[in-house]
Amino acid sequence: MKHLHLGALCAALAGVWPTFALGAPAEAADSSLKQLREQVRELRESYEQRIQALEKRLAEAEGRATQAQAVARQADVRVEAVAQSVARVETRPAAPVVGAKSGEGAFNPAISLILDSKFTRFQRDPSQYRIDGFIPSGGEVGPPKKGFSLGESELAISANVDHLFRADARFALAEDDGAGVVEVEEASIQTLALPEGLKLKAGRFLSGIGYLNQQHPHEWDFADAPLVYKAFLGPRLQNDGAQLRWVAPTPFFLEFGTEVASGESYPGAERGKNGAGLWTAFVHTGGDVGESGAWQAGLSHVHANPRERQFEDNGLTNAFSGRSQLWVADFVYKWAPQGNSRDTSFKLQGEYFQRREKGDLTHDLEGAALTSASRFRQSGGYLQAVYQFMPRWRVGVRGDWLNAGTVDLGSLSSAELPILGAYSPRRQSAMLDWSPSEFSRVRLQLSRDKSRADEADNQVWLQYIMSLGAHGAHKF
Amino acid sequence: MFKNSMRSMRSMRLLQSLGALVALLLGGWSLPALAALHVFASVPEWGALAREVGGERVNVFVATTAMQDPHRIEAKPSLIARARGSQLVLATGADLEIGWLPLVLRESGNGAIQPGQPGYLEATSVLRLLEVPTRLDRADGDVHPGGNPHVQLDPRNILKVADALGERLIRLDPAGEAVYKARLADFTARWKAAMQRWEKEAAPLRGVGVWVQHRSFIYLDEWLGIRELGALEPKPGVEPGSAHLAGLLERQKASPGRMILRPAYASPKSSDWMGEKAGIPVVVLPFTVGGSPEAKDLFGLFDDSLRRLLAALK
Known part of the structure; x- marks a missing residue:
């Protein structure tokens, strides 16, 4: 706006000046002309001074404006920097997403859900599954049903309770004859x-006995438990x-442990008594072999003293009362080049079980109820x-064997107890699995199962195991 | 030591079991009492730092080697045995050791080294972490919710951890305060001098574009101004596929990187392939102490890393 004003003023002056010059009569008096010229000169000078003053003020104003702009820009930059460093500070805490929680949800325990599903093809009916030569352990030892089946979904919750205690809970969500069941595994x-x-x-x-007993099914290297676990622990000691x-x-690993328990499930039996019905003792040791190998x-x-531990055979209910003692020897050796299991690794694992049971065996508990002294060493x-x-x-192979060993039924015979006929089950399995990450695994397993006398069952298993949520460390 | 075994004898007697009997027999056969403070370091760099600061007063056990992928360690029996006899566990934290250390600590039965106790120190507790994820989804691969845990290749981080370690050693072993303080001051002075030298030497690396195998070097990059163009792993912990590598080669044409960085423990396959196709050198960095013959201690680790990086520039 100031520019326009000044421009107009200059134009007006330039126009006025020649008009004066041309319009003046030549014959006018010299003095009056001089006077007029003098006035105009003064006028012009005064205007020029004022114009200069105005221009000067304008320049100053312009300078101040650019200065102001620069200051504003600097302020912007500073604001941006502050915003950046604030953002950095905001993203800084060690665990901002998890740890920055507050309020009621802040102390939620670690929750993990494991989904396990199988597709199987069996030659024999899984509902008729039995392990011949051995007193049935009564647990869920049979294979899943034919075709598609939803295995147990495991829901695990764990957290430190306080500075002294930690708690773990694990629930198995399964289906039994079409009805949903929740089992408290741990x-x-x-x-x-x-x-x-x-x-x-x-x-x-x-229980801490053996090696595989403490592992959850999703940690197993094969889709099902070894035969010894099925026959002697039905299929694990809980x-x-x-x-x-x-x-x-x-300096090397050496651990001793002992347990006392109610012993109300196999190899114990329901008791309804004070005190403990089962106890265990175990020792584990382990160490390294160079930097590539580790063993345990x-x-x-x-030890259990079951009273009237019942089992079904040939449609009749039988029972065992006496003393049950089980010894387990286990070992595992793991190898990875320089201890780095990223590319290749190897694991050899084996367990040997020996059980002695001595006591009274009753045939047809609800009928004839014939009782005889009996002795087993299997x-x-x-x-x-x-x-x-x-x-x-990964690829894997597994060989399973059971020895019927010594079965002394006293006055009874395997005619009354056909399942205890001398038979030594065998099973061979091979598997291939693929684990795109540590949270997922897909497995193909082929087995030839001779758990049933003279009846081989060729099995194909296809299984996936997926792990959601928190996933704690696995045991060695 | 005598008092300790008396206490263990008393509680053991309550057991009256087979295990207890053997335990009693073995109670007398424990390690001889050593004056040294037993430090259990999860990774070699913290073991080396504990030796620098603790000197003769500490007995350092390092749980893993530079050739092991720190993400894939197992809770081996030998580690449980070592944790049992330790007074201080020095770990990285930020979930780097989540697959094994929490289990080792719980299984050890050693109350003094549980998280929250003075006997447990995480290096990342005193550091500012980079790459803190803004969303947590396992579809993004093996992400660490706390941020990138591979902090050891920024020497400024080493200084901060050294300070925290010095404080902790003094707290656990007050009798050694003078020794720890003197050693820490000596280490700090030597480290600062070395840092000046390294920063001067590494000047040519500023602004150099590199590809990395895994996001293991971001702290080194931040310190030296190296420009990371991308990782060979499509997602953290996921092995590179051929399609992904082909995509990286296309990007290499558009914005060429000068070299590929790979930690010593990683598989050479994908980086060697990419290096050959792109015609750029693959630099195997020791990543931690022991990762190369020259990286014998923390100073050697940085000397050798810089030497290898600068050699690849020529």
């Missing part, structure tokens, strides 16, 4: 701060009781090898 607490390497666990937990373990202060071995003992084992031949891919 609900236990363990201590965090006992002195001298002691650890106490209580509640329902998987205790309602307490466990004390002690890690020895030795153990020896465990389970054994079995499995050996398996798993080789990771390239990242994400």
